[in-house]
Amino acid sequence: MQRPLQVPRLSTCCWLLIVAAICIPTAHADSAAAKSSSAQAAPRPGLLSQDRLTAAAASRTEFLMTHGSYAQTRFHLADRINRKTVKDLELGWSFEMDVVESIQTAPIVYDGVMYVTSSFNHLFALDAKTGKELWRYKHVMAPAVSLCCGPNNRGVQALDGLVYMGTLDSRIVALDARTGAVVWNRQVADPLRGYSITMAPTVVSGKVLIGLAGAEYGVRGALKALDAKSGKELWTFLTTPENSVGVWATKDAVGLPLHRDIAAEKAALAKRGDPYRTLGGSIWQNPSVDLQNRRIYFVVGNPSPDLDGSVRPGDNLYTDSLVSVDLDTGKYVCHLQYVPHDVWDLDAVSPTVLIPVKNRAGAIVPGVVHAGKTGYLYVHDARDCSLIRVSEPLIAVKNERALPTAEGIVMRPGPNGGISASPLAVDASQGVAFAVTTELATAYYKASVSTEYPDGKLWLGGAFKGVPGESAGGSLLAVDYNTGKIRWKAQKPEPMFGGVLATAGGLVFTGEGNGKFAAYDSSNGRELWSYRADAGVNAPPSTYEIDGKQYVVVGAGGNTQLGTKRGNKILAFSY
């Protein structure tokens, strides 16, 4: 049993005073920083420029954004920790956040400062060398928020002296990266409609890009761009277009039959009209950015209601799709839908990776790679979103795309995937993507009555249950994105959720819900080092170097969906 978040009960004027005290820069932060290290002064972050962010993948010492770089390969050049030296990796420091609940944050590090977030949107700036706190920001949440899958937060991004966070109550806060003072705080959607934000923003080219979630509540999903300096909204891309019916596809992108009753759907369309207004389409993770071509690539989640297709006829564009839009205008460029007219909650969640890939003719082309809840790796041509290949199944599959029944039908994957929010890591030198998978059976139930849009309330259109007696597990694996074949696979005893870090030291790092955090030989999956944390390690790791030492850092706080042991620690290992 974990300690619940304790919030002092105070009147409104006391709350205002406390918020002001936290947010107004004071001498306290500086004096605390001055006291923190006897050897040298605490780090003060400079202005992290766009040029540095653009070159993030080339940094040997810093981890400048949640997935390493705009291409989102989570591949880092630091190699002091490598296949030979990793056995000597030790815990360097640990920091305890003030919230004991799911940790999904991907730590970022620049100028010797690390930024990490807890559930419920507390943000901490730490001395990356020692783990000492520099400042913290505790977001004051709106009274009524609607969540899907836990109160987690996936991290922050910084640019030009500001650090940006999206909140559960659908705000973006921009803080002074040195002091934690609030510079602007913008409401971008209404939590009472069911909107929430759990992803880290992507900050690029003077814009803060943020995606909205809420497809369990019938929202109309969106990706928004805000001006990084002022917070003013620049453009919005709605993930469900006014014409959402598409091509009436009878198969999904893998080629599996969808068992749709197209005639019934067309009749429903004639009666009800296009369902785009309440069609869902959450965005859960960072878009990748192609700065040269001024394009971004992101994936979109499930339609609303999750399991009942009868009230939303058509393919339900662009739910369960890869989408590319113009960075500067938000205008649609291309898409590829993974699961048309989804009734299995098979969101596209895991963030896209931009990497050169071989097309079917064997020519190298700009590629986009995504690992799905469906349990497959999809490889696209980035120029037009077209699908080049689908991998072999990365998980055991059962009754794929069978229609939910009144009595319940057992399927693999279920609503946890496959691969859900966990980011891939890609090692281009080996031509592989590393993924962590969940192997869980779920019983899917069709609703006995259809319901109309319930005005911002939970809207599922069916139910799912776990299945006693069915095996559960997961894996860490390497899949060759140029052939679609699994190169190696390390089976794990529990469903895996968190994310992967790959390094030039020939290693991949990932954690498990039982608290294990380990390093593996990236060429064959052999375990080379491990540590046992006191809570589930269900977050993506990062790495950086300071004063000749390399650090690997990860959150150990468990996960709400998988029910793994909760904690509050950020762990930094060093060699």
Add this chain to the structure above:
Amino acid sequence: MTFSLRPVETLTVLFVLVAALQAHPAHAQDVKQQVAACVACHPLSNVPASSVNPIIWGQNEGYVYLQLRDFKRAARASTSDAVMHALTQPMTDAQMLAIARYVSAQPWPKSQDQKTPPTDPLFQRGALVAAYGVCGHCHFNNWQGYSTTPRLRGQTAAYLTTTMNEFRNGKRGNSPGMADLLRVQSAEDVAAMAAYLSNID
């Protein structure tokens, strides 16, 4: 003990409560006065497990606000909701938010006569059903939930059983998602979950 009034008494209570609520705008002092009336049906302490009126003190703020709003607009409109529907008619949105804030800040009363200890097979069955029912997705943190998702831990067994069954039979209509999820649970599993959740500390 279930709360029941003769019609003339009901009308009197309603008149007094409605008058009290209309008299004052939202204000720290006034909120206290307004919610004092709630104690008649929602006691601050020693709530019997057989009480069909739920424990509200210490319930999550977003959930309390939404229920007040839904009572007022008759999104919760079963026959047993008539009193709450009447009571919420004069409430403004600001008053509902203030009431929700105040209510959520109070200590959660213990529910009496906890008859199902963790060793009881019914308790254990309830724990298993709730785990496989993915209830902890939203009612996380030892069934505390958060914001618009209510706390279940230590709620009265009678209220939990009644409510879960009202979601199943359609009598409670203000969360279709909850209705969908509970319709795939049997009456026996509902009773087990109620026994489990009401008996957790």
